[in-house]
Amino acid sequence: MTMSRRALLAAGAGAGAGLLAACGSNTGRGGGGSGTELSQWYHQYGEPGTEQAVQRYAAAYKKAHVKVQWRPGNYDQQTAAALLTDSGPDVFEVNGPTLDQIQGGQVVDLTDLLKGVRDDFNPAVLTPKTYDGRVWGIPQVIDMQMLYYRKSLLKDAGVEPPATLDALVDAARRLTGSKVKGLFLGNDGGAGVLGGTPLYAAGLQLVTEDGKVGFDDPAAARTLGKLHQLYADKSLLLGAPADWSDPSAFIQGLTAMQWSGLWALPQIQKELGDDFGVLPFPKDGGQGKPSVPVGAYGAAVSARGRHKEAAKEFVRWLWVERTDYQEDFALSYGFHIPARISLAKKAGKLRSGAAADAVRFTTEHGYAQPLLWTPAAQTAYQDALSRIIGSGADPEGELRAVVRKVAGELDRVKKKS
Amino acid sequence: MRRRRALWFWVFVGPFAAGLTLFTYVPLLWSVGLSFFDAHNTVTPTHFVGLDNYTAMLRDGAFVGSLKTFLLFTAFIVPVTYLLSLSLALMVNRVRWARAFFRSVFFLPAACSYVVAALVWKMSIFNGVRFGLANTVLGWFGGDPVAWLSTTDPPWYWLVIVSVRLWLQAGFYMILFLAGLQRIDPVLYEAAAVDGARPGWTVLRHITLPQLRATSVAVVLLLVINAFQAFDEFYNLLSDARGYPPYARPPLVYLYYTALGQGQNLGLGSAGAVILALIVAVVTVGQARWLKLGRTDPDG
Numbered sequence: 001m002t003m004s005r006r007a008l009l010a011a012g013a014g015a016g017a018g019l020l021a022a023c024g025s026n027t028g029r030g031g032g033g034s035g036t037e038l039s040q041w042y043h044q045y046g047e048p049g050t051e052q053a054v055q056r057y058a059a060a061y062k063k064a065h066v067k068v069q070w071r072p073g074n075y076d077q078q079t080a081a082a083l084l085t086d087s088g089p090d091v092f093e094v095n096g097p098t099l100d101q102i103q104g105g106q107v108v109d110l111t112d113l114l115k116g117v118r119d120d121f122n123p124a125v126l127t128p129k130t131y132d133g134r135v136w137g138i139p140q141v142i143d144m145q146m147l148y149y150r151k152s153l154l155k156d157a158g159v160e161p162p163a164t165l166d167a168l169v170d171a172a173r174r175l176t177g178s179k180v181k182g183l184f185l186g187n188d189g190g191a192g193v194l195g196g197t198p199l200y201a202a203g204l205q206l207v208t209e210d211g212k213v214g215f216d217d218p219a220a221a222r223t224l225g226k227l228h229q230l231y232a233d234k235s236l237l238l239g240a241p242a243d244w245s246d247p248s249a250f251i252q253g254l255t256a257m258q259w260s261g262l263w264a265l266p267q268i269q270k271e272l273g274d275d276f277g278v279l280p281f282p283k284d285g286g287q288g289k290p291s292v293p294v295g296a297y298g299a300a301v302s303a304r305g306r307h308k309e310a311a312k313e314f315v316r317w318l319w320v321e322r323t324d325y326q327e328d329f330a331l332s333y334g335f336h337i338p339a340r341i342s343l344a345k346k347a348g349k350l351r352s353g354a355a356a357d358a359v360r361f362t363t364e365h366g367y368a369q370p371l372l373w374t375p376a377a378q379t380a381y382q383d384a385l386s387r388i389i390g391s392g393a394d395p396e397g398e399l400r401a402v403v404r405k406v407a408g409e410l411d412r413v414k415k416k417s
Numbered sequence: 418m419r420r421r422r423a424l425w426f427w428v429f430v431g432p433f434a435a436g437l438t439l440f441t442y443v444p445l446l447w448s449v450g451l452s453f454f455d456a457h458n459t460v461t462p463t464h465f466v467g468l469d470n471y472t473a474m475l476r477d478g479a480f481v482g483s484l485k486t487f488l489l490f491t492a493f494i495v496p497v498t499y500l501l502s503l504s505l506a507l508m509v510n511r512v513r514w515a516r517a518f519f520r521s522v523f524f525l526p527a528a529c530s531y532v533v534a535a536l537v538w539k540m541s542i543f544n545g546v547r548f549g550l551a552n553t554v555l556g557w558f559g560g561d562p563v564a565w566l567s568t569t570d571p572p573w574y575w576l577v578i579v580s581v582r583l584w585l586q587a588g589f590y591m592i593l594f595l596a597g598l599q600r601i602d603p604v605l606y607e608a609a610a611v612d613g614a615r616p617g618w619t620v621l622r623h624i625t626l627p628q629l630r631a632t633s634v635a636v637v638l639l640l641v642i643n644a645f646q647a648f649d650e651f652y653n654l655l656s657d658a659r660g661y662p663p664y665a666r667p668p669l670v671y672l673y674y675t676a677l678g679q680g681q682n683l684g685l686g687s688a689g690a691v692i693l694a695l696i697v698a699v700v701t702v703g704q705a706r707w708l709k710l711g712r713t714d715p716d717g
Contacts, residue, residue, distance in 0.1 A: 077678050084460060100681050104458030179547065187545070187567055192659040238564030239545015243657055254546060375680040379479055383663035390662075391569045401478070 036064040036310045041082075041092040043075035043297070047263075047334035057318055057325050064310050066091075083107075083302055090305035091315055093297045094137060097129070099371050099413055102136050108301040108308055111135045113316040120340050124366040125296035131371055137298030138319040139339035141330040144294045144362050145193070145261050147279040148247070148268060153180065153256040161277060165201060165226050165284035168257075172235035175256040181237035184255040186244035189231050191386035193244050193259060194281070195293065195378075198223045200367045203287030206381075207370040211410055216403045221395035223284045224388050231389050250276075262358050266335050269354070278354045280361045294366040296339055337362060372410060380405040448687040456684035470688035480675075480689055483668040484696070491644040493575075494582060498640055499633075502587045506594030507621075520595070524588040531585060531649030538581045539566065539654050566654060569664055574655065578665070581650050586643070590636050597632030601625065634708045641704060645697060668693055 042054055051070050058066035069089070071078055076095055082088030083106040097107045111134045114121065121139055129137040147168075149161055157175050162168040172182030186193045196206040196215075202223040205214030230236050240249040250258040251271045259281075268276055280290035299319045301311045318325060323343055330338040331349050337359055338344045350359050369378075384402045387393035447460070452470050454462035474480055509519050526534070542550040545564035552562040565573045605624050606616075614620050626633075648667055655665045660674065672693065676686020 074678075077673075080681050081677055084458070098681075100458050104681070106458055187564075187657070188662055189567060191662070192657055234561075237546070238567040239543075239549070241540050241544050241546070245658065375674070375678065376682075379660075379674075382660070383479055383482075386662050386664075390567065 036307050038064050038066045038090045038307060038311055038314055039069060039088075039305075040066050040314075041069045041071055041075075041079065041089040043093065044070055044072040045334065050329075050333040053329060053333060057322070057329075061314055061317060063317075064307070064314060066314060083304065086304045086306075088302050088304065090307055090311040091299060091301055093140060094300045095295065095297055097136050097298070097300050099131065099374060102131050102371075103413070106303050107136050108303050108312065109134045109136065110138055110301065110312060110315065113138060113312060113320055117320060117340075120342050122294075122337075122339055122341055122344070122362070122366075124294050124362065124368050125298075125339055128368045128371045129296075129298050137300040138315055139296040139298045140319060140326070141336035142294055142296050142339055142344075142362060142366075143261060143263065143336055144292050144358060144366060145197075145259060146292050146358060146361055147257055147259055147281060148250055148264070149257040149277050149279065150250070150253075150272070150275060151277055152275050157256075161279055162282050163279075163290075164282050165198070165223065165288075168282050169226055169229050169233070169235070172230055172257065173233045176233075176235045180253060181255045182235040182257060183230060184237040184240060184244065184249050184258040185230075186259070187239055188386060189236050189238060189389040190227060190259065191382060191389050194227070194385070195382065196367070196369065196373075197281045197291050197293050198227060198284070200291035201281050201288050202284045203289060205367075205370070206377075207372045207406075207410065211372055211414055213403050213406045213410065215399065218396075219285055219287065221399055223288075224385065224395045224399070226284065227385075227389050228392055228395075232392065247271075262337065262355075263335050265354060265358065276354070278357050278361075280365045290361070290365045291367055292361045292365050294362055294368050296368070372413060374409045374413060377402075377406040377409045448690055451683050452687035452691050454684050456682070456687070458681045458683075460683060462684065466684070470684045471692065474685060474689045474692060479663060479666070480668065480671055482663055483666045483671045484693075486665060487645065487647070487668055490578070490647065491641060494579060494644050494647075495637065495640045497579070498583060498586055498590060499636060501583060502590035502636070503594050503629075505587060505591040506598055507625075509591065510595060510598045520592070523591050526584050527586070527589040527592075529585060531581075532653055534581050534585055535650045535653035538577055538650075543577045572664070574665060577654060578650055581654070582647070586640075590640070593632055593636055594629065597629045598625070601628045637708065638704070641700065645700075 040054075040058060042051075045051070051068075054070075055068050058068045079088070079092050079094055080101070082092075083101065094101075094107075101107050114135055118126070118135075122142060125139040125142050126135070129135055129139060153175060154161065154171070159171045159174050160167070162171045168183070175182035199206065199215045199220055202217075202219045204217055204220055208214045237249060237255040240254060242248040244259055245261060245264070247258065247260050247264040247268050249255050250260070250264075251268060265278075280292045283289050283291075299315045301308060301315060305311055323340065326338055326340060327343050327347060330336045330343070331347055335349075335355075337350065338347060344350060344359060349355060380402050384393070384398040388395050388398055451460065451462065453465060453467060455464040455466050455469075456462035505523050509516070509523065512519050543565035544552075545562060545567060546552065547556065547562045549562070549565075551565065552560075555561070555563065563573060565577050568574065601624070605628070606620065609620055609624055610616075614623070648670070651661070651665055651667050652670075655661055656670075660666070661670065668689070672686050672689040674680055675689060676683050680686070
């Protein structure tokens with residue numbers, strides 16, 4: 001079949017128009033129609049049923065038509081880019097908002113939504129969403145990480161669950177054999193996932209409350225050096241087919257202990273029954289204390305949205321008023337701790353066994369990445385940690401350079417406030 | 418008639434020219450402009466900072482480290498792929514039987530995607546547990562399992578990155594060399610034989626390689642471009658949800674995180690992009706001079 005030039009041009013013009021329409025229109029806002037239309041973005045959750053649940057919550061809201069977008073891929077990058085334009089979401093969940101997003105006026109102040117209930121939100125996750133006393137994101141659910149250990153393997157080796165970092169290094173060495181490694185901290189030896197956790201375990205912080213570098217202390221180098229000891233002892237499982245966030249290596253018996261998230265608990269329980277326990281990251285040194293990292297996606301409102309007040313009203317309805325939905329979202333699909341203290345306390349699934357321990361660790365030892373900890377500071381610290389653990393770089397020298405970089409970043413962000 | 422031709426010219430070329438201007442040149446110039454401003458979370462900044470973003474980027478260990486990684490990668494992968502694909506082409510060209518079979522065997526990996534190959538390398542061949550293929554072979558000889566992708570001393574991860582790229586690329590360049598070899602006039606070899614040149618290194622050096630010069634220029638150019646664009650295998654072999662280890666982070670990825678990730682520092686990211694573009698330009702010009710591109714062949 002041949003095609004005339006005219007037909008080809010017409011087809012090309014049609015395809016071009018279609019392409020342009022496809023590029024420009026898929027913002028999820030909708031257009032025209034009666035009533036307010038709100039666009040709400042979520043990152044793609046792995047747990048089945050979550051998407052249907054948020055669609056159901058949105059459909060139940062009567063004051064506006066809420067259109068949910070479920071976005072796979074690099075969600076944080078997508079939202080960050082969308083906030084620069086006015087075609088982004090009205091309401092979006094965010095692993096933040098970041099300080100730059102707040103200082104850049106990209107998100108709306110949500111302080112008044114928490115009137116009367118602010119104390120009911122877990123401070124560990126509300127604090128990093130608070131800047132200048134104002135709240136910029138409403139925490140949805142809490143995720144935390146902890147150390148899983150196989151009771152039977154520890155018992156066979158005569159090893160007690162480690163309460164200090166030295167004991168962890170020793171236990172990992174003793175539990176390592178020809179077929180089983182002592183500890184799995186991720187395929188990079190823990191540099192990526194542990195982040196600031198060892199510093200908190202040494203009694204330090206990433207950023208102090210008055211906005212200074214929180215680990216300009218010899219204890220930091222000492223503690224991070226012990227992580228290299230784990231690597232040098234060959235006690236760490238490295239290069240597992242699935243990384244730290246997946247409990248496969250632990251379940252398959254490739255490692256006696258694994259650092260992973262609360263989300264892995266139901267799967268581990270199903271496979272191992274009672275043959276496992278959980279611990280916080282063990283303390284190090286006289287000033288040290290156990291630590292567990294906590295994080296929370298929060299609901300934020302875009303400052304460039306066309307319906308900011310309506311969007312705020314929807315966030316109040318879903319993440320402050322409708323506690324039944326919040327509980328459902330936290331516990332019916334994946335396994336998370338509700339951000340509201342009152343909901344976490346009464347949730348049946350979290351009241352016994354390892355889950356109850358996890359809730360206790362979160363309350364007693366939880367720390368969240370501070371708002372002043374910028375992505376540039378994170379990269380510098382993470383790279384240094386990687387060199388210390390894997391290459392045996394001198395912790396003191398590496399940390400000196402990181403302290404300089406972080407101090408510069410803190411000066412930069414404080415100048416803007 | 419001429420007006421009508423001009424009209425058709427713009428009908429066909431106009432949309433592409435407009436697209437090129439709108440989506441390439443304007444953002445490019447805008448980015449160069451942004452590199453002189455403090456542009457956190459905005460593409461319309463007001464605070465001019467001069468060359469501060471450039472000096473910050475050149476002092477940034479992560480960015481400089483990523484540049485070094487890629488220069489090292491390019492310096493290694495280009496000559497090795499060149500030599501391997503040329504050797505394969507010379508071998509396959511001399512094969513007297515099952516020619517098509519050997520050509521297909523070496524070319525087939527080119528049909529496999531980088532993503533699939535990288536995942537096979539990562540999860541089956543070079544995983545760090547005892548049942549990975551490489552570790553199983555090591556085990557036969559009494560060796561301990563090696564964490565191929567997590568070990569920097571010695572840097573075994575290079576073996577994984579380089580081997581996957583060689584496996585995927587060598588066959589493709591072999592085909593280019595084969596085409597070049599088949600264009601060489603057999604009379605040249607016959608004349609050389611008459612003059613007493615023995616087949617082997619002398620013929621290769623004085624007849625085959627000079628005759629392959631045009632193909633070699635194209636192959637080296639493609640190899641350098643591909644090496645600078647390397648991303649898929651780095652991403653699939655070494656990155657995780659939290660990013661890349663410092664020893665294997667592509668510079669463009671670092672700029673992407675700086676400018677478009679949570680960093681949202683578009684001024685700094687733009688400065689890095691300009692620096693990277695300048696480096697690529699210098700390498701390209703140097704290479705063009707070395708390969709004598711664009712010069713008229715006095716014999717030609």
